[in-house]
Amino acid sequence: MRALAFKARVLFATRFAEMAEYRAEVVIWMLSGTLSLVMMLVWMAQAAAAPGGQIRGYSAPEFATYFLSTWLVSQLLVVWVSHELDFQIRQGTLSPQLLRPVDPMWLHVASHVAERLVRIVPLLVMVGVFTWLSGASFTREWWAYPAALGLAALGFSVRFLYEYAIGLLAFWTESSASFQEVVWLVYAALGGMFAPLAFYPEWVQRVAVWTPFPYMLGLPAQLLAGKATLAQAGRGALVLLVWLAVFWVVRLIVWRVGLRKYGAVGA
Amino acid sequence: MKRYLRLVRIFVGATLSAQLEYRANFLGAVLASLGEVGVTLLGLSILFGQPGVTQVGGWSFREALLVTGFFMLTEGVISVFIQPNMSKIAEAVRTGNMDFTLLKPIDAQFNVSTRNLNVLRFPDLLIGLGLIGYAASGLDVTPGGALAAAMLYGSAVVIVYCIYLGLSTTAFWFVKTQNVTELFSGVFGAARFPVAAFPVPVRFVLTFVLPVAFITTVPAQALTGALGGGLALASPLIAAALFLGTRWFWRYAVASYTSASS
Numbered sequence: 001m002r003a004l005a006f007k008a009r010v011l012f013a014t015r016f017a018e019m020a021e022y023r024a025e026v027v028i029w030m031l032s033g034t035l036s037l038v039m040m041l042v043w044m045a046q047a048a049a050a051p052g053g054q055i056r057g058y059s060a061p062e063f064a065t066y067f068l069s070t071w072l073v074s075q076l077l078v079v080w081v082s083h084e085l086d087f088q089i090r091q092g093t094l095s096p097q098l099l100r101p102v103d104p105m106w107l108h109v110a111s112h113v114a115e116r117l118v119r120i121v122p123l124l125v126m127v128g129v130f131t132w133l134s135g136a137s138f139t140r141e142w143w144a145y146p147a148a149l150g151l152a153a154l155g156f157s158v159r160f161l162y163e164y165a166i167g168l169l170a171f172w173t174e175s176s177a178s179f180q181e182v183v184w185l186v187y188a189a190l191g192g193m194f195a196p197l198a199f200y201p202e203w204v205q206r207v208a209v210w211t212p213f214p215y216m217l218g219l220p221a222q223l224l225a226g227k228a229t230l231a232q233a234g235r236g237a238l239v240l241l242v243w244l245a246v247f248w249v250v251r252l253i254v255w256r257v258g259l260r261k262y263g264a265v266g267a
Numbered sequence: 268m269k270r271y272l273r274l275v276r277i278f279v280g281a282t283l284s285a286q287l288e289y290r291a292n293f294l295g296a297v298l299a300s301l302g303e304v305g306v307t308l309l310g311l312s313i314l315f316g317q318p319g320v321t322q323v324g325g326w327s328f329r330e331a332l333l334v335t336g337f338f339m340l341t342e343g344v345i346s347v348f349i350q351p352n353m354s355k356i357a358e359a360v361r362t363g364n365m366d367f368t369l370l371k372p373i374d375a376q377f378n379v380s381t382r383n384l385n386v387l388r389f390p391d392l393l394i395g396l397g398l399i400g401y402a403a404s405g406l407d408v409t410p411g412g413a414l415a416a417a418m419l420y421g422s423a424v425v426i427v428y429c430i431y432l433g434l435s436t437t438a439f440w441f442v443k444t445q446n447v448t449e450l451f452s453g454v455f456g457a458a459r460f461p462v463a464a465f466p467v468p469v470r471f472v473l474t475f476v477l478p479v480a481f482i483t484t485v486p487a488q489a490l491t492g493a494l495g496g497g498l499a500l501a502s503p504l505i506a507a508a509l510f511l512g513t514r515w516f517w518r519y520a521v522a523s524y525t526s527a528s529s
Contacts, residue, residue: 025443025446028446028447028449028450029446029449031450031453032446032449032450032452032453033453034453034454034456034457035306035456038456038457038459038460039310041457041465041466041469042310042314042323042460042464042465043314044466045324045464045465045466046314046320046323046464048466049324050319050320051319055317055320056317173295174289174292174295175292175294175295175296175298176295177295177299178294178295178296178298178299178302179295179298181298181299181302181303182298182299182301182302182305184302185302185305185306185309188306189305189306189309194309194310194313195313195314199313199316199317200313201316
């Protein structure tokens with residue numbers, strides 16, 4: 001147990017030092033994820049121009065709150081491991097990592113968690129500025145914040161695992177990056193980045209509840225905007241736990257099968 | 268001039284033969300193109316899918332689809348012609364290969380801008396043109412409007428090229444420029460929608476601070492006939508100013524570049 005704690009501490013400390021060095025880049029990466037903000041502005045203008053100043057019960061400030069929450073949660077859910085894995089496998093830099101007594105996945109986990117910690121401060125500053133500029137107002141219920149954070153943490157774990165599995169496809173194909181783009185589109189669409197999920201046609205909503213995306217992005221955003229209950233959050237957490245178990249197994253299988261193929265090519 | 272045209276033909280042939288070696292990548296590229304189209308169309312269709320919504324910022328669905336088509340077309344132009352070249356500038360500076368480029372007897376900016384081509388993203392161009400054609404077929408488009416749109420889109424492509432070149436030229440000092448171009452891509456995402464769909468202060472920013480409006484909204488306005496003379500004149504002027512500015516900046520960067528070797 002002590003050895004495990006020691007490894008975890010070393011991994012984490014080195015990744016954090018690395019991420020703190022790249023803090024300027026972290027800020028730029030944050031600013032390039034603008035889809036939520038663009039949709040926010042468009043929907044706000046639409047609501048302001050609509051009869052009654054609202055569309056389906058959302059007024060302009062409520063749209064602002066929803067999309068800012070979406071932006072905040074999506075920033076917490078950022079995962080880049082599939083690109084890194086793709087690069088490492090194709091360049092062969094995966095090989096030295098296999099010699100270590102730790103599954104390479106934990107290195108990536110430590111990187112992501114460290115980056116999240118570096119990102120948190122500029123993120124909160126930016127959310128503050130955007131809130132002030134757009135007139136959004138987050139919920140006053142205290143329980144929404146830890147609930148949203150918990151869902152975001154679960155959602156990040158699920159996302160990390162399936163993105164890791166997609167990155168491992170690089171053992172077999174050169175096009176795992178394109179596949180990842182399509183999965184990102186489904187994540188953005190069903191997660192509610194284009195509009196709150198209730199705005200979609202019925203059949204899309206029915207399909208969406210079978211995927212983890214509405215629970216990792218849409219639900220925490222609704223919680224922060226004050227439009228979801230604690231019971232819904234609890235149900236969402238259970239669903240995400242199931243998906244976590246599923247993708248844990250998927251990742252493990254893909255990793256074992258892929259490693260065999262990687263070794264066979266004489267890396 | 269003829270020499271440069273012949274060089275373009277040689278570069279295209281070289282990159283084509285290199286890329287066609289990896290035919291399996293084509294499937295992945297088609298997937299990525301479809302993903303891009305999906306994102307753009309989804310945002311638009313949800314906006315118009317709300318009960319009672321027939322206009323976004325004064326634009327009907329077909330008209331807004333025009334803007335989306337121009338956006339896809341521009342994304343295609345960037346993926347096929349601009350991005351493969353600009354991403355190599357930073358790499359060349361870092362590895363020292365920029366020295367060899369600068370030693371060649373042709374203009375370095377020309378070499379750096381036309382050497383590579385990403386044929387795999389060609390479907391993006393076709394999809395963009397297809398969307399524009401479909402949207403325009405439902406509107407009254409005059410031949411004069413179509414000609415104006417083509418010319419204004421030409422100046423739009425020049426604007427995009429100059430912005431990318433300007434951002435990539437900073438590689439001579441900062442070496443790692445992928446982030447700034449990512450930043451531009453993020454801001455450019457607003458070009459999916461007509462500028463009038465945004466709140467008024469944002470419209471101002473998108474027209475006068477970052478020329479995003481000139482890239483997709485202005486050519487679309489030329490096709491719908493709603494174009495004002497002011498913007499129509501401003502677009503080529505801005506393109507010319509940017510071209511001269513980035514040319515000067517490029518030459519300044521090369522002049523202040525101390526080569527990779529001692």
